[in-house]
Amino acid sequence: MAEKFPESLQQKIEERLRFYEDLGIGLFYKNRNISVSNENAVPAAGAADLPPVYSEESELPKPKAKSESARAVISPAAVAQMIAPIAAESLFSSVDRVKDDRLLKIREDIGDCTRCKLHKGRNKIVYGDGNPKAQIVFVGEGPGADEDKQGLPFVGRAGKLLTQMIEAMGLQRQDVYICNVVKCRPPENRPPEPDEVATCSPFLMRQIDVIAPKVIVCLGAVAAKTLLNTTRGISQFRGEWLEWRGHKLMATYHPAYLLRNPPAKSEVWKDLQKVMAEVGLPLPKKGKPG
Numbered sequence: 001m002a003e004k005f006p007e008s009l010q011q012k013i014e015e016r017l018r019f020y021e022d023l024g025i026g027l028f029y030k031n032r033n034i035s036v037s038n039e040n041a042v043p044a045a046g047a048a049d050l051p052p053v054y055s056e057e058s059e060l061p062k063p064k065a066k067s068e069s070a071r072a073v074i075s076p077a078a079v080a081q082m083i084a085p086i087a088a089e090s091l092f093s094s095v096d097r098v099k100d101d102r103l104l105k106i107r108e109d110i111g112d113c114t115r116c117k118l119h120k121g122r123n124k125i126v127y128g129d130g131n132p133k134a135q136i137v138f139v140g141e142g143p144g145a146d147e148d149k150q151g152l153p154f155v156g157r158a159g160k161l162l163t164q165m166i167e168a169m170g171l172q173r174q175d176v177y178i179c180n181v182v183k184c185r186p187p188e189n190r191p192p193e194p195d196e197v198a199t200c201s202p203f204l205m206r207q208i209d210v211i212a213p214k215v216i217v218c219l220g221a222v223a224a225k226t227l228l229n230t231t232r233g234i235s236q237f238r239g240e241w242l243e244w245r246g247h248k249l250m251a252t253y254h255p256a257y258l259l260r261n262p263p264a265k266s267e268v269w270k271d272l273q274k275v276m277a278e279v280g281l282p283l284p285k286k287g288k289p290g
């Protein structure tokens, strides 16, 4: 009989399984409906090989209905294998995380900013968060209600999804840098208006200049259009390598859009795998599971 593990962990695993399902990752489904013992739970490949992603050509069984995931009985050993990549030591752990004075200086320059009308409704300025020497910078649109309360970027539902995507890449949030085009929450979560973007975006550009990442990932149209100075729709260049001031730039969908359109998660995952390859992160293996 399989051992029990805490409900909170079970919930976390179920969320993670659903997330991988949305990304089109299928290994977990293969073993989902069987109870496995500690001895035979571990696939031949090591934990670092998980999660695999299959080529579009591969003929794999379709994922089972979501309701079946809740009934899955999986041993703690199998669980340990599943979440090992999440808990693994960061690939960028050797990167110096000392705060960069120049980022602090930009924050000081922003001060208690009233340069645009967004200051009127904000609680907290959401400057940015993460590794000042990150190889990857994620740029979103602007803070939402949760971010406005906490003063941190991407901490609401969309932020949780972004965190899952970062972890699926084999990273932790603290390995990357996350910020937005505007630092104050637009009312009713409307998109920032052109004058607000024009006023605030120079701070974003200074942040990116200081961090000097290898790759900028624009999350959504506002970030992409701001940095690329284009009016083209994001679907016209999403997933393509572009350039901003000598940095490679990839535009993909915003996590808030993915919450409304879960099928688009697999497209974003393809984009993120290109980013992983660019910064030298190991890609999930393709092909049929063992």
Ligand code: SF4
Binding pocket: 110, 113, 114, 115, 116, 117, 118, 119, 125, 182, 183, 184, 196, 199, 200
């Ligand atoms: S959005 Fe930017 S420019 Fe506008 S008030 Fe906030 S910090 Fe200042």
